[in-house]
Amino acid sequence: MTDPNPRMSLGALLRRPETGSFLGLAAVFVFFWIFGGSNFASPNGAASWLNVAASLGIIAIPIGLLMIAGELDISIGSMVPAGSMTCAIISGHFGLPIVVGIGAALALGAMVGLINGLLVVKTAVPSFIVTLGTLFAVAGLLLGLAVIITGTTSVKLQAGPEAKLLLGHFIGGVFQVTIFWWIAAAAFWAFVLHYSKYGNWILAMGGDKVSARNAGIPTDRVTIILFMCSGMSAAFVGLSQAILYNSAQVSAGQSYIFNAIISVVVGGVLLTGGYGSIFGIVLGTLTFAIVNQGIYYTGFDANWASLIIGILLLVAVLMNNTFRKMALSYAPKKKGAKA
């Protein structure tokens, strides 16, 4: 009340969850700009990391929301190839209209999410274990069915011009149209988490699920919906890749698991839940993609990228802890309680 606009002060800025992520992003950007030369920041260079960031980012946001709500979903590692294979088998192998393939892929994502969510809320088994199970189950099912139906593990898909334009197009020859889907997804989820009341529910669930339920929040339903969203997002990325590259493979998604978790954590989301922001996740995803792709613009061997990402993750977690402590203890008085 005393400060009419508390968000504008430097102190308030430092307390925001994404401050650490922003500093991390700035650091890697400057690093690769210096060592990567002008190519890194050229349109082609920017496209290489923006394209990676876009498909990763579409998945990382719902993963981040699940983590804020105190859950985890690693089944996305199978849902990406499941989404692309479903779309390719239906619209490529069987030649049905592309909308059917897209719809089926998204429905599959929603269904696996529903199963994940139901298992988590009904059995109270940690979601890491539940989704580890569905990760393998979906991978096995996919491989088995693909071989039975098509006789191979790789299916061709030739989408029509409309689908290509919306999902598999290179703007200016280099920027994937997925980048716009990512921006739209980020805007949508930022509204949900930071402006709608459902964001408050998600934060409260991650803080203390029992109290949240007692306060009247339908925690089971929210958990299930979040799992469905992450399943559908992974399927979406998968199907758009199938449309983009004109083919789908059974094994093309496991790297998303760790990459998404790294992006989310670098983005300032608290692993134990209850804290985080969409903007932070976007920054974390960009940071990851810049390191992942920027290395090719430097004179260094690409293998060093993993080292940088590993160190970045550790630094990010430490830095985020520091910023969180500052957020907790900012007050014109002596004693700040621990979280």
Next chain:
Amino acid sequence: MTASIVSLKGVNKSFGPIDVLHDINLEVRAGEVLCLLGDNGAGKSTLIRLLSGVHQPTSGEILMDGAPVRLTTPREAADRGIATVHQFGGTFPLMSIGRSFFVGVEPTKGWGPFKVFDRKFANEVAVKAVQSFGITRITDGDRLVGGLSGGERQSLAIARAVHFGARVLILDEPTAALGVKQAAHVLRIVNEAKRRGLAVVFITHQVMHAMAVGDHFAVLIRGAVASDFRKGEKTREEITDLMAGGETMATLEASIEGYMASHDGHPPSPAH
């Protein structure tokens, strides 16, 4: 004496073969603080868990405003105006004061699918509510709950309960983890809640705290109400002795020496 809001009639509670509460009869009245006293393991927390809907009585009745009720979930108890404030107050340390105050009942503005959480309103209401309890140091609703002191968090939680229309406030050892000044804060707020006509059930192991706010005292010994008296009917020494399980301090001191000498007796029960 006002009419009782909640009363327990012949309530028993057992967990399987373990009998924890026997034939409890108690009245909780508006504008009064009922202090539940008793040794560790006497059944105080179990008794209030019956009131807050966490457990159900094995037999006996809970009445609200004279009519029997079944409090099957914490939610149901809360809907009936029975609010439980946990020892560490706010349970959402990483949420802002304004956001945590309105968890589950978020105020929104705007229309259709674009309804947004009304942060300004939430912050103002939360700050005003807690300030009206005399905690004037809280001025910024954007502060995170985890950054408040223990006493401030308790106060915030109590202010929240009162704001949302609680009639009965249940506090299980709210002052146990607090220093002298912080505890005094909480006791002042308990008095303020009482002044506003709430019924308060207050558990404490500290006689001073009990005597500072209590109107009515019930001492539990091994799950039964061993003594039920009103303010001024017993001296501090008598209350202390009752809280120690009916033994006088003198006998206790003698028995402590006994523990030292031999390890025969039951070990002291751990704190809950």
